Amino acid sequence: MTSRRFTALVLAGSRGAADPVAQATGVPHKALAVVGGEPMLLRVVDALRASPAIDRIVLAVQDQAIVDAVPALAAAVTRGEIAVMPTQASPALTVEAAMRSLPDAFPLLVTTSDHALLTPDIVGSFVAGVAPDADVAVGLATRTAILKAYPASVRTFIRLGGEGYSGCNLFAFLSPEGAQAVLFWVRMERYRKTPWKIAASIGLWPLLRYALGWLDLGGAFRELSRLVGARGVPVVLPQPEAAIDVDKPSDLAQVEAILSRRR
DSSP states (O other), rough: OOOOOEEEEEEEOOTTTTTTTHHHHHHEEEOOOOETTEHHHHHHHHHTTOOOHHHHHHHHEEEHHHHSSSHHHHHHTTTTOOOOOOOOOOOOHHHHHHHHHTOOOOEEEEETTOOOOOOOOHHHHHHTTTTTSSSEEEEEEHHHHHHHHOOOOOOOOOOEEEEEEEEEEEEEEEEGGGGGHHHHHHHHHTTTOOHHHHHHHHHHHHHHHHHHOOOHHHHHHHHHHHHHSSEEEEEEOGGGGGGOSSSSSHHHHHHHHEEEEEE
């Protein structure tokens, strides 16, 4: 997989004026919050540009002013080194639009503008871990690894087979069949206020197996693959900081502390 070069799509949507990170840092958009001396969005782009696995970068933004606020990004866009597309009503719809509108969209790597600890090593680990015959891949980190390295970190974990897993805001779509996973994602977003519809889409037996602790990571992805009609695989990353994004001011403080230790 390491020989394949990806289009990287960076999602820089917004929760609106009420975003807690934007409010805490006094910026109009969370992506512009300064972390480690740089806007988060620029940190993510720099990590992708430094990765040999990435062929081109596309920023999905709701307003060109977000790009213009970062001179280095604006200059790269002007030179044609980075492309820009508008966000849609949700992250899933933005990914679906990218698949439709970008020439030679696959393989497509998707990440977010608040992935402030992203590094070329994390990107490399993710790409190298994708199974050759996968349609979709999802980056994960284990609860054990995260809490060993960062015991104060507050993350959401899904428990599977005796281990907890947290998402890393890294997704890969390797083929047009992977679009089936995005369409499923779109449906789940539509049902977010009616949980029973989500449960009905998943089915009683997988939910029962999960509730009883009978579902491990491999089994969960086999069930998801069946549901979406495309082969999905997990990629468990060795870098626990890959699971630490910036959703709230306390995350921002943690990321600053981690970057300070690196320096």
